[in-house]
Amino acid sequence: MRDAPVARGKDLSERALGTLLLLPAGLLLAVIVVYPIATLFWGSLHSVDNANPAAGDQFVGFENYLRAFEDDRFWHSLAQTVVYVVVTVPGALVIGLGLALLANRPFRVKWPVRLGLLLPWALPLVFAGLIFRWFFEYQTGVVNDWLGRLGIAPLNWLSDPTLATIAICIAIMWKASSFMALMLLAGLQTIPKSLYEAAEVDGATAWQQFVEITLPMLRPAIFVALTFRTITAIQTFDIPYAMTGGGPGDATETLAMYIHKTTLDFLDFGYGSALAALMFVFSMVATSGYLKYTRRNAGRNGG
């Protein structure tokens, strides 16, 4: 007789307790993420009237977005961001896959390889940027020293727009590839050895094994790694900030750097908010593209 009410009471209290336990997380997320995003869009519709700054923020509708449309520096920083994404996402994947394949061997002493992959991950991005700036210095940098040994004249890496972009991409790929390698390595270790043994019996070459077994089995891990890399690449800030400060001129400036400058150096919150809102949309579009791809693949695997 008493069982039923107790069970129901337990159910209810369980739900109440669960809600209570989720409350702090929900509250923090609301204050630090949801509220800022909401005010971001609202703020992007406002601007300070230069003729009458004392009046404070005025509602200007979509004026800030129209301004972005005609702003060459915005388009340039967007294009530069796209370059970093298009180069460093596949680049870091290929290097990371290479590192993962190298690291996926039966080492007796494991720490050199493990730390060799962990150190670049743990190093702050801005430190990596500074170190690579030092590598690419014109007179005293080690890169030009190596080029010199190959008989190539020293290059002015950081004061030429194209070379600076290349140098920044190299630094980003170095920093990002080790994290990719760690994720791919975990994926590699889940592939059953028996698959390779069977392939070997059938006389498959190492390359055939890689294409027919390794790559398909790694697909989920590659997918996760690519998603993370794309999201971070869209937000590229620290490494170009440390390596070139966006220079020469604004040549290597990313969208994130332009937003930061607009907001904190020019104190133009309305325009900065509009640019940040655009960035938010770009980022969400890229993410949802990936999510759609996963869902489609999940469906195919299931069916």
Added chain:
Amino acid sequence: MNFDRRSVVWLSAIVVAVNGFFPAVWILLTSLKTETELIRSPITYLPDAPTVGNYVTAFTAQPILRFMWNSLVVAGLSTALCVLVGALAAYALTRLRMPYRNLIMSALLAVAMFPLISLMVPLFKAMRELGLLNTYLALILPYAVLSLPVCTLVMAAFFQDIPPDLEAAAMVDGCSRVGALFRVVMPLSAPGVFTAAILAFVNAWDEFLLALTMMNRVNMRTLSVGITLYQGEFAFPWPLISAALIIAIVPICILIAVFQERVVGGLTSGGVKG
């Protein structure tokens, strides 16, 4: 054949290790050189006459110990907050029968993908209005939230594996549900809690954009921003910067060297399951 295979293994290890360690080794060598040795042509690899002078200057030119303390406070407290709040959420999502469980999990993942720069503008305005700029709180709260999704998911994965019987036994012995979380579930998932804590700590320790934005007083700078203050207006004193960088990465190196297995496990748990 046997020898060949061994040398391939060795070569692989060397390539991976050199790729990872070279930048750190290079700044270590640089930090031991003098400015005069630095501008010599062709450049030297090993320092001629190693000096610790740059380390002495690194401590006096900028308040680097203060930067380190700031980083420690911000990273430590945000990690504690993140793990506590994340553990409660992970418990609710794995051990209690909650409605909309999957929806909440997906929402958490979506938050992890929001671009930080979009949050930066309104957060800066809000913190300025609240008078929280140049306070630890201005970084502790955002850092705790930014690591919250990944920490919750890592801990949830571990909580899931604790047998419910253990918890039931604890409750029979007079433990409350929340008591069971702290006395049974969390200690038993110690590796998971620990992994989450390391991830949150390294994230906070490395963060740059918000630290640059929220703290503009030199005394409140964190390490990642403080390091950039060593550069002069026009010149880069590389030996000095290198010495400062070495000082700054020692704590993080110790952390990952001691807990390397846990860190790898935590970093890759998403990749394997995804």
